[in-house]
Amino acid sequence: MKVPRPVIKRMPVYYRCLERLKNEGVKYVSSQKLARRLHLKDSQIRKDLSHFGKFGKRGVGYEVESLLNDITKILGLHKQWKVIVIGAGNIGKAIARFRALEKNNFKVVAVFDTDKRKIGTELLPGLKILDMASLRDFVGREGADLAILAVPASSAQAVANDLQKAGIRGILCFAPVTLNCAIPVEYVDITAFLKTLAYSVLTEKYNV
Amino acid sequence: MKVPRPVIKRMPVYYRCLERLKNEGVKYVSSQKLARRLHLKDSQIRKDLSHFGKFGKRGVGYEVESLLNDITKILGLHKQWKVIVIGAGNIGKAIARFRALEKNNFKVVAVFDTDKRKIGTELLPGLKILDMASLRDFVGREGADLAILAVPASSAQAVANDLQKAGIRGILCFAPVTLNCAIPVEYVDITAFLKTLAYSVLTEKYNV
Incomplete structure (x- = not known):
């Protein structure tokens, strides 16, 4: 049974919220309280989680640490994922240096580029820019x-083909394209987020 | 009548695809052809667009440039949006230097930080890091x-409050939080994309 994509997209949101609650020392949380924090409906949260098993107790709610551990396993974050970054431009370098990745068990192990002036330079201690030819x-x-x-x-697309041949199992794509791939791809289009935001701002205004 | 959020999120995807088709010199495109390019259903595309009016002709499809212009107006991209970036860390600097923003009519007009060592330095010609106090x-x-x-x-959250007081109309948030704001907010959580990707990779494997 395939879990609907919007549900999968919300799981990292629950993960992040539970992590924060855990850090705040909270032991139990109700779906109502989670819902208020996340601007969602509590029925939505309960339904989403029901795709993965039975969680929480009526009248008590969810045990924060236990649910966090369960979601960690659902998302496969109990093991470390080795990540490579392709392209040492502004975005590539920022991502490679982004500390939140390793905290979430995604370890950037190398950065690749084709630019001879960049190859061999060190982005972080132990993290060098490597030649695409060695991918x-x-x-x-x-x-x-x-x-x-x-x-x-x-x-x-050409790089995505190389990545698949090299044995990479999933791609997070910042390039403004739709890739043809046999492996899973997620897209991050920053301008698309701004466009959605612009639309919201305009329609908010019209609604006044 | 409020347009459903998933529809709004797909409009920038159509925009990008039509822009590419226009650059390729394509004059007309059918919903079937768009659907194949975008890995969507053609009925989905027709239904999405129907929220905003009547587009395309039966048997002919959409006129690429005309539909692109219409979506440009729907998303409010026919005028330039002035954008400020708060935080001159790795991500903030990469975004400020990201040329795709201005190409899409989002002009970064200033970057703000509280770090005295960063304030006054120039990120790009004419784009200085300013003191948060002057926001x-x-x-x-x-x-x-x-x-x-x-x-x-x-x-x-504190910065979001300042932004609202200053008169900013919408926020694109890269921080891993859920903000309480009266203005529209869009979230970009890069680790969440990686988590969704990890889940897809794991379940693909299980499906084999």
């Missing part, structure tokens, strides 16, 4: 799982 | 519309 060897040797694609749109 | 004056004077929030989670 296949590297993935075979180090066993990277996921790739973050931060290359121009014009080369994104 | 309200700047927004009042320059009339910025949208803010990109790239500060740590711990200060995100």
